[in-house]
Amino acid sequence: MCSDMYNFGVVQRKSNRENITPHRISVVLLIKEFCSLKLKSRSDQVLELDEGGFYCLGPCHKRDFCILVLKLIQCPDLELNELQELLQTDKFQLLPQHLKTFNTQLQQLYDNGVGSVLDLMQNVKQLMVEPSTVLPVVHKTSVIGLYLRRILVFFDKMSFSQVVLMYKAYQKYFERSNPKKSVVKCKDDSINSGQEVEMSLCDVSIPLPDCEEYSHEIETVTSVKNESDRTFWSRRQAELFIAQQASLIQSNEMAALSPPHLQEKIKDLLQANPEYAEAHYLTYLNCLRAKEFCGAVNSLFHCFDRNTLTAEKISNQEERNKGYRYAALNLAMLYAQFGYKKEANVALKEAVMLAQDVNDNICLQYVLAWLYKLSDENKEILMERSISKSSDLNLSYLTSLGIQSFAQYAGATGGKPALVFDLLMKSDVLNCQHSMIDLLTNSYAQKAALWCLYGKSDMVSLCSQLLLHLNTANPAQGIVSYNGEGTCQAICNVINVLVEQGEYHIASLIIGYARECFPHEPTSHSWIFSGEILNFTEAMHNGKWQEAEQAIAQLVAIDRWESQLRKAELYLARGNYPCAAACVYSVLDYCRLHAEDEFMCSSVHVRALILTAELQCCSATAASSPAGAISLLTTALALAQLHFLDYLSAIVGLHFANVQLQMGLASQALKLVNDSLLVILSHGGYFDQGRALLLYAKCRVASASSQNDENRKPVILEAVQILQKARNAFLKVEAYSRMKDVLYLLALLYNELGYVAERKKCALEFRQWDEQHPTKIATTLLTRL
Structure with a gap:
């Protein structure tokens, strides 16, 4: 949702000044050598190799070369050794003769001086000439043709001094990947007099321009010299890189760059495009991954400051207000991500006031979506209004998201399962109609969570497996497979099922896989939680109390009340009944105070009551322990049936039977066990x-x-x-x-x-x-x- 919010406030600006970099010279040279082989294949149909034999230029070579050139055009500048490694990978099937001639031409371009650059550009022009009998090697309207024509246009605008500096930049570019050549070059320079070279350049008669043109020339040359020592990012390359990384962070975090590496890339990008606001927004998303609050706030401020300043220059008052209200909305989202509800509500109120001034209904709907998420009162009414209004405005994403939120709220507060799954079916229809992959996966994960709440483990496993086997590729958006929060939750469901089945080794292997796929928050909380439950369960079954305590200590940061229940189980097993009672009563007190809170699940309350009843049965000091346990179990059974918790109801039935067995009522206990045994x-x-x-x-x-x-x-x-x-x-x-x-x-x-x-x-x-x-x-x- 954050990226959708941001798109409303983006204002496009003029692209920065382009430049011919050494990387682009190498790409042009690679294209020229391929065209030479293509001309030979037109006449001879085969290409002769130096070792003897022949090699045909087949369709696979042409296809891989076109894909390679498209990648090189879109990506930022590469070092020469990085380019050579890319050419030698198995991903692209290129002719060996092509790679050999390309490396030879790189060496000749380095050795022959500035004149070789002029010859290269002249040869490139000939590739797009259209003779009457033979078709041109490169069509002007193709992707490669447009790229070459653009290079030629920028080259024609360069002065001689700029060409010389460009060639020196190429020398450094070549020497960085060939340090031996650099040493040889230095030895040659020490033998030959440097003054002769300098005099030969001074002998060239160049007319001096006017003062203004001359000052502009010096500024341009200085800029070219400074840019030659760093990676160059064009405007379009920066836009593509930011769009790809932002999409990967939200859809497949494993394929995105790591936070430190991505931050280095953004730093280089901002050096070439200092006023590019979208780069700051990508920094904001990167800081959210690393849970860096200060960096996220600063990046968000930088982003919208630049957008607002640009809107003031090129747009009207309405556009400027648009940037302000969406900035406030994104700030509210940031505070909500870090749990600052009070600050988030203040930012939401500001966004509401700014949106109401201009009747921006779309912004108001986004505010309402966050308002019912942060509010503790009237949640049901707010959700119904959000769903109906979003549907009227054709906001499909907000409509489906509201339906899923309402289904979650209904499931946690005791709604009928038939109604809950009917709501999710409506969400699935919208997700399929509008190809909303993230909400589709979240729907499967939510169904699995609801089945887990109702105690149907087979359905939990089925929904999780359906999600993991779902084809979530979206070629239109460049998504090979979607690996979002829903996918992580499905993997954790499989882990929990394996733990219940005693497959601890397989579960630990899957946790390792989840750690690689989802290394950052908030998705990492899910597999960390499952991992600690695995450690606690295995330690409890094996009687290793210290390991169980360590797992509980790790679990506190993820889920406080689950850790309290597990700690009570540990104290109960060790016979420390006062500490167990303290843990259980803390959970019960919180459940009574937050009975309407959707995040305090009713299953936690039922489990706490069951543990309290176990304490009553096991404590030697309570003379009437079975009678006291019966009242607790009755309350637990009523609460479980009210919220359709079938499995917990069966567990409560077993505890009832155990109490009756202690009281000498074996026949009644046997009937209760028969009623619960099938579910268990x-x-x-x-x-x-x-x-x-x-x-x-x-x-x-x-x-x-x-x-x-x-x-x-x-x-x-x-x-x-x-x-x-x-x-x-x-x-x-x-x-x-x-x-x-x-x-x-x-x-x-x-x-x-x-x-x-x-x-x-x-x-x-x-x-x-x-x-x-x-x-x-x-x-x-x-x-x-």
């Missing part, structure tokens, strides 16, 4: 599946305690099979303490059945696992779920 086995990870199966086996055995031995034995055998599945599930996620609980219960059941060999086998396996992974869980088998 369908959408839960291996750890939750193992817990559900273990509880189911305990309830089955406890409910059959009053039966006789004959009726009880089939129940126990069924429980043994269920416990074997639970053991495999815990082993998959490396939850060794839980697996030892299963082995302990299996040994008891085998002992009751009289299976001595199986009992000893379970006892031996328990001992081996206990030696490798000593139990550090404070809660007992009977109390914890």
Whole structure:
């Protein structure tokens, strides 16, 4: 949205003075040598090589050469060694004879002096002559023809002194890539008298111009001499470079230049185009990547100061006000990006006043889009107004963005899932109609997030895989593949699913891939969060408390309340109930105060209530702990059902069953487990599946305690099979303490059945696992779920 805002305030200016640089001389020489080979191929059809044999100039060579020349025309000046490396890459299939003659002509141009430059330009003119019998080698109206004609026009305007300085610049350009030639040249200069060369130049009779022309000539020569020592950027090259980098930063950050390298390029660009405001805006985007607030503010001020000054000179009052209001709007966006809501609202009010003075409805709609994002009250009303007004003004991007924001708000505040996904379908229609790739990917990522909220892990994986396999190429905009925030979130969803399945190694490899693709904020927060969840989960299952604490410490900077819940889980596992209670109650207090906040998800509140109920069950000091846990679990179940959190509702059902089992109500507990088991086995990870199966086996055995031995034995055998599945599930996620609980219960059941060999086998396996992974869980088998 920032780039769209900026386009309204851009005012084009006259291009700066052009110049013939050594890089352009090399490109002209490369074109001339290719044309020579093309003339030979017209007559002989084959090209003879020095080593013997022949080589045809095929269509692939012509195509690659045209693509290469187009790249060289559009890109900024390259050093000679960079140009030679580009020519020798496998990306462009060029004739070996072409490269050899090109290097030879570069050497001859360096050795033969200024006259060789004059001869080169004369030969270039002949390429576009149209004889009656033979077609010209280069058409005047082609891209190469226009480029050569432009070079010739600028060369004809140059004086002799400028040509000499241009040739000296070429000598330095050649010597930088060939240091040995520079040494040889210095030795030759020491042998020959430098005075002879100087006298020979002075002998040339050149009429002196008038004083004004002479002063202008000196200024021009000085400018050429200063520009010869740095990279030259034409106006069109700068515009193309800025457009490409700005697009890559927003669509495929991995393909964009790194922040330090990009800043160096912008610095060179501003030296050639000091008044180019768009370069400062690119600096602003680059500072946002690196989270550099001061640099972002200064760059934004520089950008709009230059735009406003230009508008004052060449435009009217309306254009000047246009720059002011969009400057205020971009400033509000900047403050919002760094979390300064108060300052952002002040800037938005200024933009509203300036837009209302001239009835700029488009600017007002952009302000409204940011207003409902920053506001804490009447969000639903603001979103509805923004969507309807944007639709009336045919602002498709704002309409689709508003619909997605409304769907997110509805999903977080308890809206019906059917309504939420219906809204996203309308957004998808607009995205497809207008080819808005970024919003299309965000829609898939938002669907995956909603399915994760509702507890449908299979749908989360499906939406994420659809996004990752989506063809997001946009050749019209030069986008090979879109890798924005939605893509990063889809990768993180895959990581989270793999963590639940116990595939820690594969998940860590994908995190490494995400680190390479999304190294900067805000997208880096997603994979950092998933990485710390991976470290915490693996450490908790393995009983490594210090590593779990380190993961929580890293998680605090990303999500404060998630870190509090994970810390409570850690304290609960270690038996530190007062610290666990302090963490859980801090989350509950915040949830009660911010119940209407869309960013405080209801699932966090439900999880906090579940942990509080676990504390009530595990604490030895609470005599009536099961009764206190029931009230908490009832509240959690009501809240989960109100927000359609099916998976959390099933988890609450398991905790209800565990409490009832402790109270001796095995039959009622078995019914609750049967109601929740299907959801857990369908959408839960291996750890939750193992817990559900273990509880189911305990309830089955406890409910059959009053039966006789004959009726009880089939129940126990069924429980043994269920416990074997639970053991495999815990082993998959490396939850060794839980697996030892299963082995302990299996040994008891085998002992009751009289299976001595199986009992000893379970006892031996328990001992081996206990030696490798000593139990550090404070809660007992009977109390914890």
